[in-house]
Amino acid sequence: MAENIDVVVIGGGYAGVMAANRLTQRDDVTVTLINPRPTFVHRVRLHQLVGGSDDAVVDFGDVLADGVRLVVDTVARIDAAGRSVTPASGGTIDYDYLIYAVGSGSADPQVPGAAEHAYPIADLEDAERLRPALDAVSASAAVTVVGAGPTGIETAAELAEGGHNVTLVCGGVLGPYLHPRGRRSVAGRLAKLKVTVLDGPGTMVTAVTRDAVRLADGRELPSELTIWTAGFGVPDLAARSGLRTDALGRLLTDETLTSVDDDRIVAAGDSAAPSDxxxxMSCQAAMPLGARAADTVLSRIAGEQPAPLGMAFVAQCLSLGRSDGIFQKASKTDVAQWFHIDGRPGARLKEVICKVIVKHLAEEAHKPGAYRLHRTASPAKRRQLLEANGKTLDPVGRVS
Structure with missing residues (x-):
């Protein structure tokens, strides 16, 4: 009788769920998914939860394969030598292979007063704490959103469309990722929603108080409610467990997503740093990385050499309220291009994409191995990017 193989997946986000579902292709693989919540968080809708148009959660029964064992807990430590993890509630769970997909959350703000007086919005609990605080202020109250990346822009637009008096503090450029044409479109929509956009070098936030935000150029903005979207961080589980990480704390891997310290540990999603x-960080990267991580484990089980990572970015999509949005085309190496679709068609396209994300996970749950987008990615593009950064890829996916 064939020996059973235990695979533990830490994290039930886009990458973790995709990986867990895909691993069920083999009958001799037992998959355990450890996640701190009993429901799947559709993170790209968290700004809608705050605005009141969506609850941003999906039942795991709708996206997770029946054969995956769900453990609602967090992991306190990984014992790589002993091939086990220690849940916060106690005990240990052994593994033959581990997929590290702990995701990302709000970065610890270094700005004085931000941790005490500003509301982050990076995960479900953050958004659930913000919602009643928003309901408690009047429509005319000054609401400040700090950070003009996708989360900040979408949150500012959502709240302004709901009638709130919103100021978006960029701390630099509005939508740094966007092409200048796309940026002008977004700025125009925010202006129509009466969002005050403060950009430029003087708009770095230097302090947050209970009722104000101070900027580097000396201005002090009244703010009855401050929302912090400036930057993401990752859990420190890998570092605490003695595994090598990059400067942000993401697990260092080779191009097959295998840990540089242990070939039984594979990473995926926002918490992975292939070749440093x-x-x-995005859903668009997380699901292909989850599929690639699962394929790496399945290849190792089969005694085959795992394939290296490819790149297949397509676009960045932003909702700008419920009736407007933008689809910003990108190159495969994730550089914004001039082409974009905005307005109501952009909003419809963003909504379709949000639904397709869940559909992909559900399809993989019911037919593991069905997802193939990561296999259409180009390893050559990734190789070119590595070479441009002074890295050389060997035949087994390691760089030097």
Missing amino acids: LPLR
């Missing part, structure tokens, strides 16, 4: 050259 990670992909942009």
